[in-house]
Amino acid sequence: MNGNYHHRAPEYQEEMVEIDVQRAPNSPFMNHSEDQMLPRSVPPYRPGHSPSLNDEFGSNTWPLPGNESFIHTPVDSRSATPSLYPSNHQFQSHQSLAALVDTPPSPVLAKDWVQPGSIAQLYDRDDAEIWKGWRRWLFRFVPVFTFANTALYLFYLGLRIYCVIMAQKYSGYIYAGAWVFIAIEIAVAIPSQMHNCWTMLALKKRNRPKLRLTGDDVPTVDVFITCCGEEDEVVLDTVRGAIWQDYPRDRFRVIVLDDAKSPTLEASVNQLARIHTNVFYMAREKIPGKPHHFKAGNLNYGLDAVHELPGGAGKFMAALDADMIPEPEWLRAVLPHLLVDPRMALACPPQLFYNTPSSDPLAQSLDFFVHVIEPIKDAMGVAWCTGSGYVVRREALDEIGNFPLGSLAEDVATSTLMLGKGWHTAYVHEPLQFGTVPEDYGGHLKQRTRWAIGTVDTAVKLKFCLWGDAVRQMSAAQRFSGFLYATLSLYTLLLTASLFAIPIILLWGKQLVAYATTEELRWLIWACFATTISNRLCEFALFSPAGYHTGQRGSRYQLWMSPYIALCIVRSFILPRWLGGQAQAFKPTGSLGSALNERDPKHRRNMAVRMWVIMVNYMATFHLLFVYVTLAAVVVSSYRCFAQNSGFRDIIMCLITHAFWPPLTFLFICTSLWTPIAYAVDPPNMPDREDLLDRDPKTGVAHPTRQSKKIAFGGQAAWFELEYTTATVATILVFVYSFFF
Known part of the structure; x- marks a missing residue:
């Protein structure tokens, strides 16, 4: 393993063995003295500089429910301008990167399959290592x-x-x-x-392989980290995780978009920027009384602002929530899925968490959604953006007018609009980022109700994905999925x-x-x-x-x-x-x-x-x-049953047909x-x-421990399992008793 990971705990080293196999030995940003990772030189910039922008996004919103028009962010927000740092190609990311996929992926899992400038296939399925054995065999019978x-x-x-x-x-x-x-x-x-x-x-088989982008000839990426008032250390752990990607330093930038304008966070990011020249801090001006559109507005600000940086905008944009720490292989794992398909607009991994309490009493983990629902949707060509960890093609963003404003669920709206324009989306079922769940009851309620209302609001504006120009090129499965998950909240x-x-x-x-x-x-x-x-x-x-x-x-x-x-x-x-x-x-x-x-x-x-x-x-x-x-x-x-009936049979029949009808739903x-x-x-x-x-004591990079990534089995889970067992046993007993009426 490269020196910058020698200070990880033994279990983390074991997790990273496979990634070590795929790293190119001549990676341009690795210092083989095993002391530190040295970035390549990039054009100098002024730390903390936030370029002033003439374009404003606050006045452009989605219409309120009932309005006939559908207003997007302005298309002329400069996402159409040249976007590669070293080149001037416009809107041709799939053509200019064709060399990366000239060599077909090799199914051989050995060191000799690593070829610079190619995409390697590790497994036939991206979730081959996290979900296997009897569970995969059993899941085949779900449709039946x-x-x-x-x-x-x-x-x-x-x-x-x-x-x-x-x-x-x-x-x-x-x-x-x-x-x-x-x-x-x-x-x-x-x-x-x-x-x-x-x-x-789910009867339709999902065939998304586990891919890795190898070598140094890789596309440029602008990594946005959106934050607004989170604790500095939480944000900085995400920033460090993004900086220490297994990716050439001159091919990606880490840009902190701080909507809270925290002076302490700015100072900390600028301190990192003195060491890592691909790190930037930006904070937009929010005029009182003028809509700023929350996260979507912040992302659109970043999309426009990167044109003012040396080299212009990257070919791809990636986004991380403030608390989502990416794994070192994040970019190399997600990007290949956009490169192998020129119509792939967006690819996203699951949101996983490392501070979920035992038994997960408030059901905060989202495991059922990310491990069951999203893979099924991906098989049907309707993967949703999960809000963090995704990588998106700038060309696709430009076609929909950047991130749509006026929605509490800009991630769902973005992926839906892309599908409506005929683009593809992908769900990469790998554990590539870990964040935190709300640590208080009130925070959990606000988060989940915001998600639900945002989904319904987006569905209303998109006419529940059933008709309209915004969803014109959607397939029947995509329309049904959009309709279903919008109406479930209703x-x-x-x-x-x-x-x-x-x-x-x-x-x-x-x-x-x-x-x-x-x-x-x-x-x-x-x-x-x-x-x-x-x-x-x-x-x-x-x-x-x-x-x-x-x-x-x-x-x-x-x-x-x-x-x-x-x-x-x-x-x-x-x-x-x-x-x-x-x-x-x-x-x-x-x-x-x-x-x-x-x-x-x-x-x-x-x-x-x-x-x-x-x-x-x-x-x-x-x-x-x-x-x-x-x-x-x-x-x-129950008292009425005992009071109004005398015989055992009559009492039992009364209890069954009144309060205790199986499976004891109450x-x-x-x-x-x-x-x-x-x-x-x-x-x-x-x-x-x-x-x-x-x-890591040298770099300060932190990743969740192996144990914190799992939800412990606690007393509450055992109690509920006892309840389910009791209800099932009661149903069986009533079934047996029915033969003796």
């Missing part, structure tokens, strides 16, 4: 399991409706409670069945309404499952049993790439987060200002006196303060009331909605961020 589960559920639902109709004909009585229960099941089933339809498309309205109905119908005391004869009840139980077991098998197979417990956390997350997302949707898109409508983001009520520091065992606020803030300021009172009212309703319903809902309260009472403990990093 999903199809069977969908068919069984539709049969079960049709049988439920048929039995209610027959029961009403037989008794002449309207089973209102049964109809309400069916309506709740349908409301919950709509998004899940839509998702099942998409999941069945279905939280139905899900939240159904949550309100559950305790009401239980307190109502009406029969939830109606039938005319014992034979009909037996068939209902059999269909319910088959649906439940097939659903468990489907979940186990579908969740296998990310881990079974990861998928289950996601299922619970959808339930307890739905009231927050639904409230934001109502406030953002339905209510007028005078009735409580507000900006498109979650806003806590009241005043937060100080941070809870809930994950710091030394400085966390006491339980009374935590409970007050989460229950009142963050409105978890709804969750608490729902759980207690629902459990009280179950007790009342239990899963209550434990899921208990999440905020359990978090307030017993938040997870996390060590200091520095303890999660392995830092």
Whole structure:
């Protein structure tokens, strides 16, 4: 290994062995004295210089929902000007870089396959090393399991409706409670069945190889690091990780785009710039009262500003969030996917995290999305930009007018507009960047509601990807994907309404499952049993790439987060200002006196303060009331069964058809909605961020330790697994008992 990595921990050296094989021995920025990495000389610049720009982006926004026009960032924002440092080629990145792909990738995994100026193929699949064995074999059956589960559920639902109709004909009585229960099941089933339809498309095999760009004849890249008020050390760790890429120094620049204009961060970046001449600090002027468009505006500022730097703009642009530390092979791993396809506009790796607490109680890891959903979407040609770590072709950005403004989800909007123009996008399923999840409950809510509202807002402006000039060249699969993932957030309205109905119908005391004869009840139980077991098998197979417990956390997350997302949707898109409508983001009520520091065992606020803030300021009172009212309703319903029936068989039949219809759905809902309260009472403990990093004492470069990259299995995960097992066992027992009616 090269000298600059000798000071890594043993486990990190082991991780980097494969990358060592592919490095060209004459890399222009490596100092083989093993003391330091020396950059090649580049034209001098003034550290900290932020060029003044004449172009302003604040006045150009997307239209509000309902407007007919679709306004982009100005096309003449100079992304069309010459962009290679050493050359003057315009818009021909795929032609001028053709020499890089003249030599076909070699499938031989040995040192002799490294050829300067070529792209090497390490494996047939980019995720060959992170996901293998029995899980990959099992995942092949996901379409079969999903199809069977969908068919069984539709049969079960049709049988439920048929039995209610027959029961009403037989008794002449309207089973209102049964109809309400069916309506709740349908409301919950709509998004899940839509998702099942998409999941069945996993039948299409994904063929994205694991590639590496070798040699020194590589394209130029401008790496943007966007920040706005984050801690200096967090940003600087990302900057150092970007600087120490296994990439020629004269072929990439690291540009910190600081929207907070932090004097201390500027001084620290300028200090790095004195050693590394490819590092720049920039901060745009934000005029009070004039829209600055947050991250999209900051990125567009950087796209324009790099033309003022020596050599002009790079052929490609890459972006990192302030807390996302890239792995040393990041650029060499992502860029080949753009070079082998001249119509590839954007390639992005997953967002992974190194400070996720054990059991991940708030489902912050995104593992199910990045390890299951995104690969399926990539196979269908509809990979989304994940917001960090992506590399984009400047030509494609120019065609859509740079990053679209006026959206809280500029990453989704950007990739969607590129697909609408006929460009391709790629998802590189490799662990190439690691960042941090929000360390407090309020930060998590704001992040997730912003994502959800931004996705819906973008979908409204793009007409849900169904028609219009912006999506004209999209395929049917791309349109369906855009429509599906936009509407899933809207279905939280139905899900939240159904949550309100559950305790009401239980307190109502009406029969939830109606039938005319014992034979009909037996068939209902059999269909319910088959649906439940097939659903468990489907979940186990579908969740296998990310881990079974990861998928289950996601299922619970959808339930307890739905009231927050639904409230934001109502406030953002339905209510007028005078009735409580507000900006498109979650806003806590009241005043937060100080941070809870809930994950710091030394400085966390006491339980009374935590409970007050989460229950009142963050409105978890709804969750608490729902759980207690629902459990009280179950007790009342059960008491009625014992009071109104005398025989064992009658009592059991009453319990089954009222509160305890398998698979004990109320239990899963209550434990899921208990999440905020359990978090307030017993938040997870996390060590200091520095303890999660392995830092090189000479260079200061830090990368997450092997252990911090994984989510530990904790007591909460064990508790929920016990709950799932109990519900499954109860379903089996009811199924067995049905033979003895």
